Amino acid sequence: MPQSELGQIEPLLQEFDNTRANLIPILQQIQATCSYLPQEALRRVARKLQVPLSDVYQVATFYRCFSLKPRGKHLVQVCLGTACHVRGGQKVLERTQVETGVDAAGTSADMQFTVEAVRCLGCCGLAPVMRVDKTTFAHVEQTKVRGLLTRYRPRKPATSEAEKTPAVPAESTLVHGGDHA
Amino acid sequence: MPTLTMNGITVEVERGTTLLEAAQFLGLPIPTLCHEDGLAPYGGCRLCVVEVVNGAKKSLQSSCTYPALDGLQVFTHSARVEKARRLLVELYVATCPQSKRIQDLASAMGVRQVRYDAKHEHCIQCGLCVRMCEQQMMAGAIGFSGRGLHREVTRPFDTTSDTCRQCGACLYICPVCELRCAGPDAESTLCNGCLNISTACFQTYDNAMCSLDPCHACEIDGPFRADVRVKLQPQIEFPVLAKK
Amino acid sequence: MPNHGAYPLRSLEDLQAVAELGRQRISPAQPKIMIGMATCGQAAGATEVLEAVREVVAQDKLPYVVSETGCIGWCSQEPLLDICIPGRPRVTYGRVTPARARQIIRALPEPKPQWALATMPGDENTLTGYYTSYLAGEDTPLRGVKSYRDLPLFKRQLRIVMRNCGLIDPASFEEYIARGGYTALWQALRTQTPQQVVDGVTKSGIRGRGGAGFPTGRKWQTVREAPGSPKYVICNADEGDPGAYMDRGVLEGDPHSVLEGMTIGAYAMGASEGIIYVREEYPLAVARMKDAIRQSEVAGLLGANIFGSGFGFTVRVVTGAGAFVCGEETALIRSIEGKVGEPQQRPPYPAVRGLNGKPTCINNVETWANVPVIIARGGEWFASIGTPGSKGTKVFSLVGNIENTALIEVPMGTTLAEIVYEIGGGIPGNRECKAIQTGGPSGGCIPASKFNLPVDYDSLTAAGSIMGSGGMIVMDDHTCMVDIAKYFLGFLEDESCGKCFSCREGTQRLKEIVQRISEGHGVDEDLVLLEELSWMVREVSLCGLGQTAANPVLSTLRYFREEYLEHIHHQRCPAKVCRQLITFAIDPVTCNGCGACVQVCSGKAILGEKNKLHTIEQAHCTKCGACMDICKFDAVTVN
């Protein structure tokens, strides 16, 4: 991993003493700092706390908020809690995955987005709910996803694919959304 | 010292004894998959469940982890226990049909049908190898990762472990590992079904289900295994798995 | 927090002095503007409203006080803005936009009545038993605006746990004390022995609000008598049930009530250390709680020698890392110890051997928040509320397909019909109510025909569901019960810790079978297999998760068997949800060719010229239903 990351981690480790109970708080700090858990960092933590690496690895893979791979710039959490499910959360998730173009692991190739399903963000009264980074959005129907994500996309020159497609198809052309025919 | 009854027999045991130990003391046979003497009780396979009457509460509990408490009434083979174990073993066979140990359990319990699609998992996550490695070999080289349906036995980061000494204890203790099955020796096997499916080591050597790197089993049985591989016919259905 | 020289607080008089400060903050001499700034309020746009209000007040140099508050529970109307003018009822405005907020502020003291949602002429404090009127003279509510007292949503509510939610600034220690806060702690520490406190709780008959409903008094007695030291008290704020946010409401809206309850409990059980385990999805709750702890430490209500009684207690917050199973008490303890959240064999119970092997009392947020009221009003008073087997009130989050999505607190024994049709205002859009799901993944679906059921621990269990922590998800006839069962199994196979073979493999297989049925490939025998497998998973699994994992399947099978059979025999999903069994089509008569559907179609499957009939090419249809959602003319049909 980059030297700079290790450099960030060292001072952070100093703040904790070497008790096992600190394992999860330490990993949370590393996750918050690097947006993922670098392999080297886990080895370092195992040495510090004197626990087997297999234990640290187990904890790091057990809890949902840890990630062993770098995450995108924006973390998009789509709620799949029950209230959101009955109001179409699954469709919102699928739409978000398509719009951001993330792979199976949940991160887009340009490292702009990581999309993740979560089980309830506690705003069930406003379902379906989505959280991008620290902002929670209410009533996110699937048809609103594209618009919502625009503000998180990198600014691109006006020739980008999205802007080329006219908002309303020109008249007299046969409208066919795709090219798979 | 706690006094309890097991299948009607009164028994007095030392504090800290488990129900399984008490039953073994009385010679009551309880099937287990994740328990071995010398390793800490785990309670993962659930096969050792017994019916425990504690005051007004009647429930099934894993005997390998449940403490023998004063005044308990325990039934090791009640109808409820037997039914639960049979349904459990049916699920085991569906998950890991190539294990001789599981096939033996199924035949001993009279499990005659498997109503699920076969999965051919290499591991039932009994955790014996993990505990063996940690508690007896003091290595802690392997462990679990993930949770729920993504849980598996792995080495950290799926790479060769620094602390693994290649002792092979994990292989030795595994209840579903191929080494235990006599393979092509027709007399000693239940069904020869294992000939028709790939073995754990063969299939997963690359991503190292077997924690050893290189794998001892494959080294030992190398030529013979190659022989088996020739015979592999993955398309053939496993005989006891009557698919709907 | 201003230190006015009285810290550390040592006596009732000291508390009174702080309370006076708090009263001035709650009811200042100037008009006060309050904005609900809980997470849900913020999601609905309260942050922008607050900014707009602050801006107007600063720009126009208005003599108004602007204050934040927690969630009053009226989620469907968020963001909420309240105006309190001395001598007048408090007026609530709903779905406030920044523009409307500016209008309201600029129109003070007489904003248009038609903007208002409701008026609050006063409030009853269940902790003290006093009613405070906001009115100077006669009850003069605004013309045509209903009073909270007459709103079906609030009429039936009795707020013990939520006594301060939406009424005080949760960041203000003084406001909490002004509402009678910490007098119960003083009362317990200075006038009662620990055993008397436990007896009071036992007498109240309160049962744990975290789901299982274990009598709290009995648990406290066990911990009190258990040998070992130090002892711990833990507040379980993991709230993993999807669709439930009662605990968040309390932590964000009234954090001190939980702290006070825990301190009283610690005194009763002889514990010296407290931990609040909050799930990581609730960053605001974590922040509020940490803030509250710091305030109490400064005031001497945490730390050594509280109220000069010689009793000392400290509290810290531990943040979860995202695992539903960590709500289970033994898993929660493992998680605090830095291990994976795998539940452990009980006995030994945590009450005897818990955190670090020491006696530990784990209670839910709501349970703790009830404690100060039980002490202040007495166990008998508390026991007079509710039903014989379930005492007191319960907070529910009423969500899903319901008109008033809300956080409500009602006495135990209120019927489901009252909750859904009266308080909740029924189902939106003239739909039919089909079922209500209670108890999260451990609970079940109760059909509308059973809505005369009183809500208490025993009735819900008898109906095949459980009380759980209080999530109530209302489902209309657009909800497929097979899909709901599949949904919960998907949740559980992911959230099971995976230790028990029965639970790990069982939930996967249950899902496999239900999935098969939902795809139209099921056979009659599948239902038998589902029932047998469910039974086995429940019987042999170690912890509550596995033991209740089959409830969603069993309860839907019990009440909605026809729906399963419809999928199996006719490959038809009556609710039109299961994707493999439905097709979307465009009605040639209604379609006017506006083309809106083409833009949203995720499969790019819609063909058609502008202003001409559009059609769906079935081969490319992903069944996402976006076309149906977007069509303003209801031209898209599903069959």
Ligand SMILES: Cc1cc2nc3c(=O)[nH]c(=O)nc-3n(C[C@H](O)[C@H](O)[C@H](O)COP(=O)(O)O)c2cc1C
């Ligand atoms: C899978 C599972 C999840 C649970 N989740 C929670 C939870 O999120 N919050 C909670 O308070 N209790 C939860 N519980 C219940 C706790 O184990 C425990 O019974 C409770 O915290 C005790 O507090 P009480 O007596 O106040 O209810 C859960 C139990 C299980 C089996």
Ligand code: SF4
């Ligand atoms: S590899 Fe074998 S011993 Fe290890 S957990 Fe799996 S089944 Fe058990």
Ligand code: SF4
């Ligand atoms: S029942 Fe499920 S969640 Fe509970 S311990 Fe067993 S595997 Fe883990």
Ligand code: FES
């Ligand atoms: S169910 Fe989505 S926020 Fe709770």
Ligand code: FES
């Ligand atoms: S032997 Fe007891 S659960 Fe496996």
